[in-house]
Amino acid sequence: MSDICVSIVSHGQGKIANPLLNDLERRCSGHNVVLTKNIPEEFPIRDRQYPLLQIENPSPKGFAANHNQAFRHCDSGLFCVANPDIRLQADPFGHLKAAMSDPRVGVVAPLILNPEGTVEDSARYFPTPFGLLRKALGRSDGRFPIDLNRPSAVDWTAGMFMLFRSEAFAEVGGFDEGFFLYYEDVDICARLWKAGWKVILQPTTSVVHDARRTSHTNLKYMRWHVSSMMRYFAKHLGRRPNISKITGRLNLDL
Template sequence: MKNRLTVVIVAYNSENYLEECLESLYRQTAVPDLKVVVVDNASADRSIFPVLQARFPDLGVLLNSENLGFATACNQGINCFPASSYLLLNPDCVVLNDAVGKCLKYLESRPEIGIVGCRVQNPDGSLQLACRRSIPRPSIAFYRLTGLSRLFSRSPRFGSYNYTFLDDRQPHPVDAVSGSFLMFRSEVAEAIGLLDQTFFLYGEDLDFCYRARQAGWIAYYYPEAAVTHHKRKSSSRDPRVNNYHFYNAMKIFYRKHYAASAGSLKERAVFLGIDCLYSLALLRNRLFGRSDVGSQG
């Protein structure tokens, strides 16, 4: 028998945040037939899991012997616990005010919607831009690289990538939501498949939403539900590793969705640009000691 909702949390050295995430999830979620599973990608310290299983007896735990990547681990959780809907939730998120129940109700009430994302915010309450995105295009990349998207964030043209021209307190359709909180109905996965395991870290959420959109499903940003996200606390602690996967995901996405129609010359130019961005990110990390990856969007 299917669960109504399976929540999949992929953990990797997330012991400082995982218990708070689970506590908020169980406390703030009153959904019948709910299953929560944590898939651990070979964390260095696993001593917390017996504690968590004692505190949350219904919690499912899958322990991988190596780090298989975010997409593969998500798919493991989905395959082990079938449900009518699924939620991918980062372990460094804190669920607020029945966010899961609100999103599930919204998803189930709108049959044309295949994917729902909530308002993902920083600990200070400000919006994390990545929770609502459009599909990357060359023009969008240009606006972001030149700073036009920040200078003219209220412009429908220049602010299109993160929908900064729209009120972030109002629901609206989007091309993609963030994998930190990504809810989808099982029919979407049946139509397009699960997450693409070619993506090790980053990019799999954008790819999944893009494929769903191509199959006719609508993704929605639903800010009446919210989580606090301690950004980048659930990935590798080495910014060099995170930066590599972040920019490599760009190449994978481009090669998968654009390369065939763009031609080899354009592909080389795009990859050269990505390599330059990667090098600049590494230099910024080294000079200024910044551990951020990519951009805020």
């Protein structure tokens, strides 16, 4: 049995997913991959040095449903969710697993860099209407402060690359399939904290992501974004976990 099951979903993105499959082969070990083709596509897959399961959906699913489906094929202690446009410059899993030495860490994520090497805002405070107003007025970007030299407990971390303890993922029921494309990551982090699991950013390792903020330019994606935001507030507003009481915020001892 592999240590880690990696779930990757392609939405007709074979050209950008294949380099990630190559990175996993060249730079990492001790894992298997579940590759979901969410829409029909010509995506030739050569033999890999790791176990690779391919799923072809008869009809498209959302982010949550695709990764929950992959998890049902996972028999590993750790479950990694990775966007197809992630690139690995080195094996991130050793550092991420080190953060799991605390048995109450439910999910850990690396630093996310853009192709120019700038740190992206992947660790953020839980959203609130007041926080969104401050962001709209340019008074805050919602970014969670972290220590670049040691693991930090954060409110939530973005879903382009997350390493879950499989036990924790199963305990909270995986991603909420009522969301579609947005806020699945915010919601599952809130539920992990509420269930007594920690959400950690591990800054001693990083992956590269070419972020494409489609919701800012496409009306359909913007509608999905707003709908997911309203669902999140209906579930969690006024009931957000106070992680400072659980961990002392940035004084986390791992």
